[in-house]
Amino acid sequence: MKYVIVGNSAAAVGCITGIRKVDRESPITVISYESSCYSKPMIADVLVDIPEDKLIYRDEDFFKSNNVELVLGHRAVEINTDSKVVVLDSEETVPYDKLLISTGAKPFIPPISGVDKKGVFTFTELSSALSFKNYIKENGLEEVVIVGSGFIGLEVAYFLAKLGIKVTVVELLERALARAIDKKGSEIVEKLLREEGVEFIFKDSVSEILGDEKVSGVKLGSGRVLKAGAVVVAVGVRPNTELAQTAGVKVNLGIETDDHMETSVKDIFASGDCVECLDVTDGKKKPLPLFPLAFEQGFVAGLNMAGKRMKYLGGLPLNSLKFLPVPVLNAGIVNPPDSSYEVLVNDRFDDKGFYRKAVIKDSNLVGFVAVGQIDRVGILTNLIRQKIDVSEFKERLIELDFGLVDLPQWWREEKLKNDKTAYKDWRAV
Amino acid sequence: MGNKRKLKKVYPIEENCISCRYCEVACTMVHSKSKDPLKAYKLENLLPRATVEVKGAVSLSVMCRHCKHPFCFDSCISGAIQVGEKGQVYLDEEKCVGCWNCVLVCPFGAAHPYITEEKGHSFKCDLCKDRGFPACVEACPNRALVYDFER
Numbered sequence: 001m002k003y004v005i006v007g008n009s010a011a012a013v014g015c016i017t018g019i020r021k022v023d024r025e026s027p028i029t030v031i032s033y034e035s036s037c038y039s040k041p042m043i044a045d046v047l048v049d050i051p052e053d054k055l056i057y058r059d060e061d062f063f064k065s066n067n068v069e070l071v072l073g074h075r076a077v078e079i080n081t082d083s084k085v086v087v088l089d090s091e092e093t094v095p096y097d098k099l100l101i102s103t104g105a106k107p108f109i110p111p112i113s114g115v116d117k118k119g120v121f122t123f124t125e126l127s128s129a130l131s132f133k134n135y136i137k138e139n140g141l142e143e144v145v146i147v148g149s150g151f152i153g154l155e156v157a158y159f160l161a162k163l164g165i166k167v168t169v170v171e172l173l174e175r176a177l178a179r180a181i182d183k184k185g186s187e188i189v190e191k192l193l194r195e196e197g198v199e200f201i202f203k204d205s206v207s208e209i210l211g212d213e214k215v216s217g218v219k220l221g222s223g224r225v226l227k228a229g230a231v232v233v234a235v236g237v238r239p240n241t242e243l244a245q246t247a248g249v250k251v252n253l254g255i256e257t258d259d260h261m262e263t264s265v266k267d268i269f270a271s272g273d274c275v276e277c278l279d280v281t282d283g284k285k286k287p288l289p290l291f292p293l294a295f296e297q298g299f300v301a302g303l304n305m306a307g308k309r310m311k312y313l314g315g316l317p318l319n320s321l322k323f324l325p326v327p328v329l330n331a332g333i334v335n336p337p338d339s340s341y342e343v344l345v346n347d348r349f350d351d352k353g354f355y356r357k358a359v360i361k362d363s364n365l366v367g368f369v370a371v372g373q374i375d376r377v378g379i380l381t382n383l384i385r386q387k388i389d390v391s392e393f394k395e396r397l398i399e400l401d402f403g404l405v406d407l408p409q410w411w412r413e414e415k416l417k418n419d420k421t422a423y424k425d426w427r428a429v
Numbered sequence: 430m431g432n433k434r435k436l437k438k439v440y441p442i443e444e445n446c447i448s449c450r451y452c453e454v455a456c457t458m459v460h461s462k463s464k465d466p467l468k469a470y471k472l473e474n475l476l477p478r479a480t481v482e483v484k485g486a487v488s489l490s491v492m493c494r495h496c497k498h499p500f501c502f503d504s505c506i507s508g509a510i511q512v513g514e515k516g517q518v519y520l521d522e523e524k525c526v527g528c529w530n531c532v533l534v535c536p537f538g539a540a541h542p543y544i545t546e547e548k549g550h551s552f553k554c555d556l557c558k559d560r561g562f563p564a565c566v567e568a569c570p571n572r573a574l575v576y577d578f579e580r
Contacts, residue, residue, distance in 0.1 A: 010506075014503065039506045039507060039508070040506075041506045041528065042506060042507065042526065045526075054507075054524075054526070056508070057506070057507070057508045058508060291504065291506050291530070292500070292503050292504035292530055292534060295503040295504070296500075296503045299503065318533055318534070320528055320529040320530055320532075320533050322526065322527060322528035322529060327529050327532075327542060327544070327549075329529060329532070329533050331533065374529060374532055374533075374542055375532065375538070375541055375542055376480070376532075376535075376538025376541075377532060377533060377538070378500075378531075378532060378533055378534050378535035378536055378537070378538050378539075378540070379535075379536065379537065379538045381533055381534055381536070382536035385536075401482075403480070403482040403484075403491070403538065404482060404489070404491055404537065404538070405482040405483065405484035405487050405488070405489065406484065412443065412489070415494070415536070415537070416440065416441055416489075416491075416494070417440065417580075418580055419494070419497070419579055419580040421494055421496035421497045421498060422496075422497040422498050423497075423498035425497075425498075426498070426500075426536070
């Protein structure tokens with residue numbers, strides 16, 4: 001049995017972990033055009049000079065001890081399903097019996113005129129993060145415009161402000177993180193960023209990037225002109241499905257997989273930011289480019305590739321803002337779409353520095369926000385995942401001391417006494 | 430991995446718990462530099478890795494379950510959380526960058542955030558690996574914590 005993995009991030013490491021749970025012997029080959037297995041969510045930290053070795057997610061020892069052959073610095077350009085080989089950009093071929101496509105996502109670049117000028121950057125790869133950092137230093141930049149107020153955009157904005165650079169975030173919607181967090185959460189995040197000197201312009205967009213060869217500023221849809229030595233485009237990512245398409249794999253917005261993470265082509269699996277993932281909160285399949293989900297999908301794919309049939313539990317959208325001094329966490333549905341949802345709020349942010357909100361539908365917790373005091377909120381996350389009936393204790397959900405004693409006794413019996421903590425044990429009850 | 434897990438871990442028995450919190454004190458003490466409960470709390474600002482929960486007559490001490498499938502391990506972006514040979518789940522506080530994903534995904538609320546002005550990191554039960562026998566179990570006056578093989 002020959003296992004081949006294309007990509008070398010969370011899903012790939014999850015897959016290796018999954019395969020090795022079942023099959024200790026067969027060789028695994030990892031193909032990646034990048035030079036190391038680093039942590040994608042940590043790349044913005046290069047702006048504040050995080051040591052390179054801290055960025056490493058799995059070191060050489062991991063690959064050695066798991067008997068993984070690394071083919072680094074080469075791009076996989078084609079999958080030939082007849083001869084079951086992956087073709088590299090060097091025209092070499094790597095044969096596979098079971099293949100995982102974990103090619104991640106690529107930044108979405110909106111059609112802005114002048115977006116190809118020198119000084120426009122994206123932030124999904126270490127190399128681009130490093131070249132951005134160098135560009136700032138070499139040109140002694142004092143002003144930067146960030147397009148988009150998602151997690152990446154805000155993190156870059158925060159670190160740049162920390163470096164004393166004037167940062168303006170331009171966002172099409174009316175608030176920061178509008179798609180990820182609720183209104184109060186946005187307010188708190190915006191306040192914390194403004195305190196560092198970040199400026200926001202909402203309900204506006206960059207229509208043109210100004211300058212000859214290099215960026216000198218931006219023109220907004222509203223007609224406003226901002227001076228800027230560099231522009232960071234961070235309006236979101238799209239599944240990277242080019243390689244999958246060469247194999248004739250069914251692709252919608254992302255690669256389509258079944259419950260076992262297998263694609264429409266036999267023996268080809270896919271995981272991570274390149275796939276469409278089942279969202280457990282609404283039952284829809286959609287791209288959910290989140291690190292923990294990528295690892296979990298890769299892990300389940302790995303088990304299945306090695307012959308252990310295991311179904312993926314589905315993904316729960318969750319986020320943690322890791323760069324702010326105040327932790328901001330959320331999971332599931334935080335912006336209820338209609339009045340069939342019940343919302344409970346415990347807002348003591350102004351006097352005690354914490355905020356909690358729970359969103360309930362049909363006796364189930366479907367989402368929450370926790371700011372400031374976050375200890376033990378994973379208990380809430382699991383209530384969403386397992387679809388546990390919370391009607392008996394719902395007013396406790398927004399209390400800081402909510403705990404396992406609030407849950408039904410059968411749950412504690414099953415999880416604590418009987419150790420039901422394997423992957424399959426966390427299905428909806 | 431691949432071999433049979435033979436992990437011993439700590440089991441809370443809520444029928445026996447009287448919420449005395451000795452486990453919390455013992456835990457904080459043995460993980461401190463001073464090995465002194467008062468100094469551990471007041472000077473080193475340490476917090477217990479076990480949490481005693483109380484609701485009416487029900488109480489129990491909750492600490493990391495060293496899950497067969499640890500969600501914290503899946504979610505750790507820095508590589509700080511690793512699974513040991515027998516299935517122990519360890520968190521390297523030095524490597525941790527304080528992204529709080531483990532806090533966000535632990536179904537038991539057993540990975541805790543430690544936040545200071547300078548830096549934040551998570552911390553959790555390490556089964557007293559440097560000590561050999563879990564201090565919380567030793568400290569419990571009522572056999573509400575037992576050290577036993579995985580079930």
